[in-house]
Structures are given as C-alpha cells and as structure tokens.
Amino acid sequence: MRLVACPQCDTLHERVELTARARASCVCCGAILYRRGVLDLNGWTAMSLATLAVFVIAQGFPIASLSLQGREVSVAYWQALLYIWDQGDWLLSIMTGLFGFWFPLFKIILTLWAVRCISTGRIPGDFTIGMRLLHAITPWSMAPVLVLAIFVAVVKFAGMASLTVEPGMVGLVALSFFLTGLGRLDAHELWSLAERAGLVEASGAHGHGLACHSCGCVQGAPVDGHCHRCGARLHRRRVNVSARVWALVIAASVVYIPANVLPVMRIQSVLGTSDHTILGGVIELWRLGSWDLAVIVFVASVVVPITKLLALAVLMLFRRPRGARLQRQRTRMYELVEFIGQWSMLDVFVVILMGAMANFPGLMRILPGLGALSFGAVVVLTMWAAMSYDPRLGWDRLRGSER
Ligand SMILES: [Zn+2]
Ligand SMILES: [Zn+2]
Numbered sequence: 004m005r006l007v008a009c010p011q012c013d014t015l016h017e018r019v020e021l022t023a024r025a026r027a028s029c030v031c032c033g034a035i036l037y038r039r040g041v042l043d044l045n046g047w048t049a050m051s052l053a054t055l056a057v058f059v060i061a062q063g064f065p066i067a068s069l070s071l072q073g074r075e076v077s078v079a080y081w082q083a084l085l086y087i088w089d090q091g092d093w094l095l096s097i098m099t100g101l102f103g104f105w106f107p108l109f110k111i112i113l114t115l116w117a118v119r120c121i122s123t124g125r126i127p128g129d130f131t132i133g134m135r136l137l138h139a140i141t142p143w144s145m146a147p148v149l150v151l152a153i154f155v156a157v158v159k160f161a162g163m164a165s166l167t168v169e170p171g172m173v174g175l176v177a178l179s180f181f182l183t184g185l186g187r188l189d190a191h192e193l194w195s196l197a198e199r200a201g202l203v204e205a206s207g208a209h210g211h212g213l214a215c216h217s218c219g220c221v222q223g224a225p226v227d228g229h230c231h232r233c234g235a236r237l238h239r240r241r242v243n244v245s246a247r248v249w250a251l252v253i254a255a256s257v258v259y260i261p262a263n264v265l266p267v268m269r270i271q272s273v274l275g276t277s278d279h280t281i282l283g284g285v286i287e288l289w290r291l292g293s294w295d296l297a298v299i300v301f302v303a304s305v306v307v308p309i310t311k312l313l314a315l316a317v318l319m320l321f322r323r324p325r326g327a328r329l330q331r332q333r334t335r336m337y338e339l340v341e342f343i344g345q346w347s348m349l350d351v352f353v354v355i356l357m358g359a360m361a362n363f364p365g366l367m368r369i370l371p372g373l374g375a376l377s378f379g380a381v382v383v384l385t386m387w388a389a390m391s392y393d394p395r396l397g398w399d400r401l402r403g404s405e406r
Contacts, residue, residue, distance in 0.1 A: 005198060006207030006221040007036050008214030011334045012398040015211060015221065018195070031327075032334045032398065037195065040187055044122040044196065047188055051115035054181040058111055061174030062104060066153060069360045071164040076362050079171050080104060080149070083359030090358070092371050098379050099355050102348060106144035107182060113137040114185055117193045126202045131218075131233040138190035138217045142386065145345045145352075147179035152352030155300060158293045159284075159357065163272075163367065191219040194233075204232055213237050241393040245319065251388035252315050258380045259308060265374035268354045272367040280374060281305070281350055303349040304378070311347075311385045314340045315392065324401035337394045344386045351379045 005018040009029040021027060021039035028035055042050060061080075068077030078086070080103060088096040113133050120126055153172060160166050197203045209231065210223025217235035230237050266278035279287070281304045288297035314336050324330065354375040361369040 004207060005195075005205045006211055007219065008211075008221050009034055009036060010214075010216070011337070011394045012330075013214065013395045014398075015207075018206070032331055034334060034338065037192065038187065044118060047118045048115070048122060050181070050185060051111060051118055054111050054178070054185050055115060057174055057178045057181050058108060061171055061178040062108075064171035064174060065169040066171040066175065066356070067157060067169050067360065068167045069160060069164045070167075071363050071366055074363055074366070076360060077169060078359050080175075080356075083356055086359040086362065087355045087371065090370070092355075092376070095351070095355060095371055095376050095379065098383075099352060102143055102145040102345075103149040103352060106140045107146045107178070109140055110137065110144045110182070111185065114188055114193070118188070118196075121193070121197050121200055121202060124200065124202060126197060130197075134190045134193060135217050135233055135235055137193070141186070141189060142341075142344065142390070144182070145348055146175070146182045148345055148348050149352050150175050150179040151299065151303075152349050152356060155288070155296055155349065155353045156356040156360065158288065158291060158296050159353070160360070162291055164361070190217065194218045194220070206232075213239055240396055240399070241391065244391060244393050244396060247391040248315060248319055248388050251384050251391060252312055252319070255308075255381050255384035255388060256312055258377050258384065259312070262374055262377035262381050265377060266372035267350060267374035267378060268357065268372050269370045270361075270367070271370070278372065281378065284350065284353075300349060300353075303346045307343050307347045308381055308385060311340050311343065311389065315385075315388055318392065318397075322397065322400065324397070324404045327401065330397055330401050333397055334394055337389075337392065340389045344389055345382070347382045347385070348379065351375050351382070 007016045007018045008014070009016065009032060011034040012029060012032040014029055014031040016027070016029070016036060018037070019027070021037075023039055023041050026035050026038040063079060065077035065079050068075055084096050084100045084104065087099070113136060116133060117130065117137070120130055153175060157166060194203065198205050204220070206219060207221045211221045212223050214221050215230035215233060215235055215237055218230060218233035220230055220232040222231060225231050225237060228237055229235065263281055266280055267284065268279050270277050270279065285297050285301045285304070288300060318333060318337060354371045358369045358371050361367050
C-alpha cells in the first residue's frame with residue numbers, strides 16, 4: 004500500500020490510481036494531494052525537451068528593440084542582467100538572474116533528467132540530490148512573472164520611444180505556458196512515478212508517522228533524523244515556527260516602507276530627471292490609458308504583499324482551535340499566501356528590463372533605485388515567512404482539543 008500524507012494537515016491517505024485529468028483531495032482539509040494529467044513518461048520527456056527548446060529561444064533572442072532618434076537598442080534577458088551587473092547593482096542582477104533565468108533553467112533540466120532516469124529504469128545515486136534541489140528551487144522559479152513584467156515595460160515605453168517586438172518576447176510567452184504545464188510534474192510527482200515503476204522504495208513501506216517534505220515519503224522515525232529515501236532532514240513539524248514567522252513578517256513590514264517611499268527607478272532624459280516610486284508607476288500606467296495593467300501592477304505590488312503580511316499575522320494571532328470548518332478556511336488562506344507569493348516580484352523585473360532597454364547615453368537612461376532592491380527583499384522575506392509557517396500545527400491543536 005502506497006501512502007500519501009496531506010502537506011496541509013498530515014492526514015494519511017492510501018494512494019489510488021486516478022483516471023486521466025482527475026485529482027485526489029484530502030478528506031480532512033480538502034487540499035489537493037495529487038493529480039493525474041494526460042501525459043505518460045514519453046509525453047513528459049517530449050514536454051521537457053520542448054520546454055528546453057522554448058527556453059533557448061526565449062532567453063537567447065532579444066526581447067524587444069527600442070529606437071530613439073535614430074539609435075536602436077535591442078536586448079535579450081541575459082544581456083539585461085549583465086547590464087544591470089555592470090551598473091553596479093549586483094544584488095538586483097543576482098536576484099532577477101536566479102528567479103528569471105537560472106531557476107527556470109535548472110527546473111527544466113532536472114525534470115528532463117529525472118524523467119529520462121525513470122523511463123530508462125536506472126536511478127543514479129545523485130537522483131536524491133537532484134530531486135531535493137528541484138523541490139527547493141521550484142517556488143523561486145518565476146518565468147510567468149517575468150513575462151507579465153515585459154508587457155508592463157512595453158506599455159511604459161510606448162510614450163517614450165518606438166518599440167518593436169522581437170522573437171525572445173514570443174518565446175518568453177510560450178515559455179511561461181510550457182513551464183506552468185511542466186510544473187505539474189514536481190519533485191513529489193517524479194518520486195511517485197519512480198515508485199510506480201518499482202525503482203525506489205514505496206512511500207509507507209517503512210512504517211508511518213513522519214512524512215518527508217522533500218520527496219513525500221511516509222515513514223517511521225529514522226535513527227539519524229534524515230529521510231531514508233532522499234536524505235532530506237526530517238521533522239514531524241517545522242521547528243521555532245512562531246519566532247521565525249514573526250521575525251520574518253516584522254522584517255518584511257519594515258523593509259516594505261523604503262520599498263514604497265524610495266524610488267524604484269530614476270529616468271534621466273533630455274527633459275530632465277524624474278524619480279518613480281511603485282505607486283507613482285501605477286498612476287503613470289493609468290494615465291497612459293492602460294488601466295488594466297495599472298490594476299495588475301497595483302495588485303501585484305501593493306495588494307499582494309499587504310495581503311500576505313496580514314494573512315500570516317492573522318494565521319499566527321488566532322491560533323485557538325475553533326472547529327474543523329474554520330480550520331479548513333485557515334488552510335485555504337495559507338494556500339492563497341503560498342500561491343500569490345512570487346507575483347510581487349513584477350515591479351523588480353520591470354525596473355531591470357526598462358533599465359537595460361533604455362540605454363541611450365546622452366538621450367535617455369533609466370537607473371534602478373534602492374526601492375527596487377528593497378521591494379525584492381520584501382518579496383523574498385514574505386515568501387520565506389510563508390515557507391516557515393507550518394499549517395499542520397493548527398490541525399494538531401484542533402485534534403488535541405477534540406480529544
Ligand atoms: Zn489535509
Ligand atoms: Zn525524502
């Protein structure tokens with residue numbers, strides 16, 4: 004019997020084979036445990052190869068070219084990263100480089116490699132390391148956010164210079180769809196495929212009581228405190244949840260102030276120099292007539308971070324168990340916080356893209372401001388805070404109070 008533990012409430016379930024396009028939900032909290040898509044192993048191999056090809060087009064070709072008074076600049080995303088690095092904004096370049104380029108690339112390569120290992124029936128020794136890495140980088144791979152940022156940058160440039168769309172942009176739009184599709188095959192799903200092929204030990208074969216967060220394997224307490232299937236550190240519940248979440252929530256709230264007050268970018272043109280804050284950018288988009296993008300940027304940059312911080316504070320403050328129905332709502336709230344996590348990175352991507360594209364010495368330059376870096380820090384801190392929270396603790400308390 005293969006077991007699955009619900010990541011939100013830790014209820015154990017027997018894993019059953021689903022029909023295509025079906026999904027299994029937790030009987031206790033309603034969280035989705037696993038799904039069954041339409042692709043088999045060969046299908047997933049083709050999908051990962053196609054995603055890799057689309058990645059090469061998206062990242063290798065220029066995204067757009069901008070022309071101003073006879074001069075033209077066209078940049079690919081990697082060139083934008085190098086440009087920001089050369090300007091001395093190393094932290095910003097590293098952050099956007101990891102989230103927009105390296106992590107999506109690693110995700111594709113690791114998935115492709117794992118699918119190949121499983122379909123050839125040979126699981127190498129470093130499969131465990133690869134899958135732990137895949138599990139760790141997945142929440143930080145932000146290609147769809149980057150695509151939305153490009154649209155915002157294009158609209159903002161509309162009033163300043165003439166812009167032509169290049170193949171890289173089409174590639175990036177395609178990449179975000181492909182990566183979303185490939186995201187269905189996460190580390191837990193890959194382990195489950197290997198299990199089904201009889202290549203690794205089945206979840207639940209060695210007792211139960213603990214579930215590995217990294218590979219999903221249900222097992223009894225191991226002697227050395229590490230998962231005996233993938234080697235990740237095991238803990239029944241996350242430790243120091245309260246102190247860690249509060250520290251991160253407070254730190255994020257503090258950094259949120261400079262992120263909004265300080266300019267995210269400075270535009271130098273023949274008409275003079277102007278500083279732009281996050282809210283200023285939203286108003287500007289509205290004035291340009293793109294009220295839809297203005298709403299998206301407002302939601303991503305203002306509503307999402309505040310919602311995340313408030314939701315985490317509410318989850319931490321009102322912990323007294325008040326019945327299964329409310330506990331289920333709290334679980335949905337936490338899932339929302341996890342889901343919206345990366346979208347606030349939008350404005351940071353917009354700033355570095357605009358900075359790299361509007362490189363017309365003497366005519367116009369756009370420099371990233373300290374606000375952009377602070378905003379990036381807010382996103383990282385809130386995502387980290389959400390990851391430090393353990394939704395299972397609430398269910399433990401509820402079960403304890405019902406006893
Ligand atoms: Zn559950
Ligand atoms: Zn494990």
